[in-house]
Amino acid sequence: MRIGEVAAAVxxxxxxxxxxxxxxLMPGTAGREPGAHRTYSEDDVEQLREVLRLKGLLGLGLDELAELVANQEARRTLREEFRSATTSPARRxxxxxxxxxxxxxxxxxxxRRRAxxxxxxxxxxxxxxxxxxRLEELSEGAARA
Amino acid sequence: MRIGEVAAAVxxxxxxxxxxxxxxLMPGTAGREPGAHRTYSEDDVEQLREVLRLKGLLGLGLDELAELVANQEARRTLREEFRSATTSPARRxxxxxxxxxxxxxxxxxxxRRRAxxxxxxxxxxxxxxxxxxRLEELSEGAARA
DNA sequence: CTCCAACCTTACGTGAACGTAAGATAGAGA
DNA sequence: TCTCTATCTTACGTTCACGTAAGGTTGGAG
Incomplete structure (x- = not known):
């Protein structure tokens, strides 16, 4: 997907x-020719969605979000390795x-935020x-009068 | 209270x-000589606390907070009138x-935010x-092996 | 009354998070 | 291959929410 599509999608x-x-907070220039169009995978889009969501809900800044993104990327890497056939059970x-x-x-x-x-x-x-x-009290008082 | 105390307090x-x-978002220049020190009531401090809290928890901007503050001030006015002895039950x-x-x-x-x-x-x-x-599965697999 | 810390106003500075404009380029479709 | 349209980079602009500095004033303690 290209950047405009992604933007519209999220x-x-x-x-x-x-x-x-x-x-x-996003994949970056890894292996992109300078000047070439950015392309994104479905996973990238999903990650962006989560980032925006956490930003909105928790009100996090770049530094805190960066931590979560590092985790998101770790998640993706780990999931891929997990899916690989050559991964040993111990490693899994x-x-x-x-x-x-x-x-x-x-x-x-x-x-924490929820609490x-x-x-x-x-x-x-x-x-x-x-x-x-107090409304109860008032209406009772009115009834007695 | 003066501004420094209030700041420290909240x-x-x-x-x-x-x-x-x-x-x-705060009381303003009503009846204060230009150049004179600002003074705040306990109610002002409480209002400020609520504003800061809502700002932090809901991540609201000035405009949305302003609405809530208007409500806070209305609350104070209404509570005062409510406490007045001359207020009729109907008005209450x-x-x-x-x-x-x-x-x-x-x-x-x-x-909404909580949801x-x-x-x-x-x-x-x-x-x-x-x-x-999945961890369960893996450990079961290991047990059978 | 004197003193001085805390306050006043005015105004420019700052960082985060984008918006916007300009000129050049990429790349999908006819 | 040619053509647009969406993207590209670069860079300056903007809003929000304050921080900070300068020079003058207030007002409570002694």
């Missing part, structure tokens, strides 16, 4: 994709353990509960 | 507070209904589950 702009390449096991650690890390980030939102949500609901209670 | 800087005033009811709507709106924002995080969380957990399953 809902962003070519400029953003190039920028992400510039700061290391180590790959899986590593993949597990990566996912764990992402889950930790997500869960904070839960806290806020609970506080808002309590506030709403108090308002409802 | 973990930010005087500059940020002045900036928030500039863009309408209307105030409560309005407050309820405000909190509802905030809850909506928070819940997205839940979705991501579920996906990550499923991914982890698949990895665990």
């Amino acid at each position: 809902g962003t702009t070519p400029r953003t994709i190039r920028y992400y390449e510039e700061i290391g 096991t180590r790959i899986l353990v590593e993949l597990d650690a990566i996912v764990d890390h992402q889950l930790e980030l997500v869960d 904070q939102l839960d806290q806020l949500d609970a506080e808002l609901r309590e506030r709403r509960g108090r308002i409802a209670a | 973990g930010t800087t005087p500059r940020t507070i002045r900036y928030y005033e500039e863009i309408g 009811t209307r105030i409560l209904v309005e407050l309820d709507a405000i909190v509802d709106h905030q809850l909506e924002l928070v819940d 997205q995080l839940d979705q991501l969380d579920a996906e990550l957990r499923e991914r982890r589950g698949r990895i665990a399953a």
